[in-house]
Amino acid sequence: RALSFALATSYDYKKRYVLDLSYRMDGSSGNGFDNLYTRNPAVGLRWNAHNEPWIEDFSWLNLASLRMSWGINVMPNSTLERIYGKYNITGNYNQQPGIGIDFGQIPNPNLKPTTSTQYNLGVDMAMFNNKVDFVYDTYYKKVDNLLFPEQLNSTNGFDILYSNGAAIANYGHELAINIRPLPSGSPLSWTFSLNGAYNRDVLLKLPAHYGGQY
Numbered sequence: 001r002a003l004s005f006a007l008a009t010s011y012d013y014k015k016r017y018v019l020d021l022s023y024r025m026d027g028s029s030g031n032g033f034d035n036l037y038t039r040n041p042a043v044g045l046r047w048n049a050h051n052e053p054w055i056e057d058f059s060w061l062n063l064a065s066l067r068m069s070w071g072i073n074v075m076p077n078s079t080l081e082r083i084y085g086k087y088n089i090t091g092n093y094n095q096q097p098g099i100g101i102d103f104g105q106i107p108n109p110n111l112k113p114t115t116s117t118q119y120n121l122g123v124d125m126a127m128f129n130n131k132v133d134f135v136y137d138t139y140y141k142k143v144d145n146l147l148f149p150e151q152l153n154s155t156n157g158f159d160i161l162y163s164n165g166a167a168i169a170n171y172g173h174e175l176a177i178n179i180r181p182l183p184s185g186s187p188l189s190w191t192f193s194l195n196g197a198y199n200r201d202v203l204l205k206l207p208a209h210y211g212g213q214y
Contacts, residue, residue: 030076
């Protein structure tokens with residue numbers, strides 16, 4: 001079962017400063033007993049410097065914007081059987097004809113949904129009568145409560161118990177430059193594009209008792 005509510009609003013001051021706000025509440029059986037409803041806020045800011053009066057002194061600059069945003073996104077990361085357990089019903093039990101009920105999945109009612117927190121910063125520019133475009137973005141994203149299979153002692157009767165023992169982060173920079181050398185009225189279209197990106201993933205956390213290697 002799932003249920004969601006969402007609100008969003010935006011404020012624009014003289015097309016120079018833009019504020020975006022959003023809030024979403026999600027209800028899901030897949031979030032676990034203690035986290036049935038999750039909250040997902042987000043904030044975005046944009047400064048359109050090209051609409052400032054003093055930018056007229058820079059006639060070669062057609063567009064210049066600075067973007068900043070922050071947001072949290074919480075999503076279920078588990079199947080219901082990992083939270084509430086699972087029973088298997090078969091036509092044979094202990095190699096004998098009949099109906100058998102087998103406890104197939106040990107439950108973990110403390111499982112939490114995955115929480116992603118992301119920060120973004122970006123710059124947009126257009127120059128020389130829109131013949132040169134420049135876009136730069138950098139971001140940092142942290143993901144907590146990742147699902148992790150923990151190995152159990154065989155005396156428990158089960159091999160694996162899932163928990164929220166892992167966390168990762170990824171961050172990076174992305175750049176795009178487009179150049180249009182031909183005149184604006186030319187019947188031909190010719191664009192040079194340069195794209196670059198640097199992205200990295202970092203393992204932040206594993207369960208304290210985990211004996212494997214990072």
